[in-house]
Amino acid sequence: MLSGLRALVTGASSGVGRALALELSRRGVHVLATARREPLLSSLAAEQAAGLCGPAIVYAAGDITSADFRRHVIATAVEQIGGLDIVVAAAGSGAIGAFGAAAPDTLNRIMEINFFAPAELVRQSLPVLAASYDPAVVFVGSILGYHSLPLHADYCAAKSAVRSLAGTLRMELEADGIGVLLASLGPTESEFWNHLISGRRPEWSRGKQMTAARTAVAITVALERRRREILPGFQAKAFVLIARLFPSLITAILKQRFQRDVAVDHNQPQ
Numbered sequence: 001m002l003s004g005l006r007a008l009v010t011g012a013s014s015g016v017g018r019a020l021a022l023e024l025s026r027r028g029v030h031v032l033a034t035a036r037r038e039p040l041l042s043s044l045a046a047e048q049a050a051g052l053c054g055p056a057i058v059y060a061a062g063d064i065t066s067a068d069f070r071r072h073v074i075a076t077a078v079e080q081i082g083g084l085d086i087v088v089a090a091a092g093s094g095a096i097g098a099f100g101a102a103a104p105d106t107l108n109r110i111m112e113i114n115f116f117a118p119a120e121l122v123r124q125s126l127p128v129l130a131a132s133y134d135p136a137v138v139f140v141g142s143i144l145g146y147h148s149l150p151l152h153a154d155y156c157a158a159k160s161a162v163r164s165l166a167g168t169l170r171m172e173l174e175a176d177g178i179g180v181l182l183a184s185l186g187p188t189e190s191e192f193w194n195h196l197i198s199g200r201r202p203e204w205s206r207g208k209q210m211t212a213a214r215t216a217v218a219i220t221v222a223l224e225r226r227r228r229e230i231l232p233g234f235q236a237k238a239f240v241l242i243a244r245l246f247p248s249l250i251t252a253i254l255k256q257r258f259q260r261d262v263a264v265d266h267n268q269p270q
């Protein structure tokens, strides 16, 4: 049961982080929500308050890639919700394009938001989590942490690194009683494609997607059950299963599927 616990949720202004903040609050968790867009955090708190269910959501707006802001957010959690039992690293962003033609800054920015920020947030949170009687960390990863996709090199690298980090921390933090959950998402309805660091939304992304609300329920249930790893939805499970059982087949399919897009992208001015 999660009721009465205290959670920090990053990426809470939209998509999965927002849905998760609401779902956790609905289950009685005291949530500190964070992201850069303050008006969206304010409307999240208002939506929760209007639902009259669960403790009020408090929020702090800022850039989670800044070490100072991460320190501020953890201090705010101690001050406003009395500490932390759960840290959810959901903030993330994507980039599309041929690796060879991309600006080096794209790789830096993708690694900053998808890997360094969650990794350092968890490290900075450990002293506070240690005071909890049942602490947990949640990394929101991607199925692209299991198998790469052409034109998504930076993002795949970042999400693979997140998956690797989650695996190591799961072993290292077990002795301190800190659970580590990796939720690797497949295509999910959110603002993800509206805020790419570079490139344009690809056609393949317009297919069937999980809703952010269903994803949030899957993550919350996994937290309650102390699961270590989940792949919410059929598409995510099928992709990872095929990638594991038939890696050469999936590589051939993806190469074929993206051949034309890669050729076009190489010829585009950056």
Ligand SMILES: NC(=O)c1ccc[n+]([C@@H]2O[C@H](COP(=O)([O-])OP(=O)(O)OC[C@H]3O[C@@H](n4cnc5c(N)ncnc54)[C@H](OP(=O)(O)O)[C@@H]3O)[C@@H](O)[C@H]2O)c1
Pocket: 010, 011, 012, 013, 014, 015, 016, 017, 034, 035, 036, 037, 038, 040, 062, 063, 064, 065, 089, 090, 091, 092, 093, 094, 113, 114, 140, 141, 142, 143, 184, 185, 186, 187, 188, 189, 190, 191, 192, 193, 195, 212
């Ligand atoms: N949607 C998918 O198909 C999909 C698939 C696999 C994995 N994922 C992962 O799921 C997670 C949630 O993404 P989403 O799909 O819900 O997309 P989203 O709606 O775009 O949400 C991303 C969140 O991250 C926040 N964010 C981005 N950069 C930030 C920064 N520098 N500082 C603070 N907050 C920042 C955004 O808020 P502000 O702009 O207000 O800062 C927003 O709240 C990400 O880690 C993403 O990689 C998504």
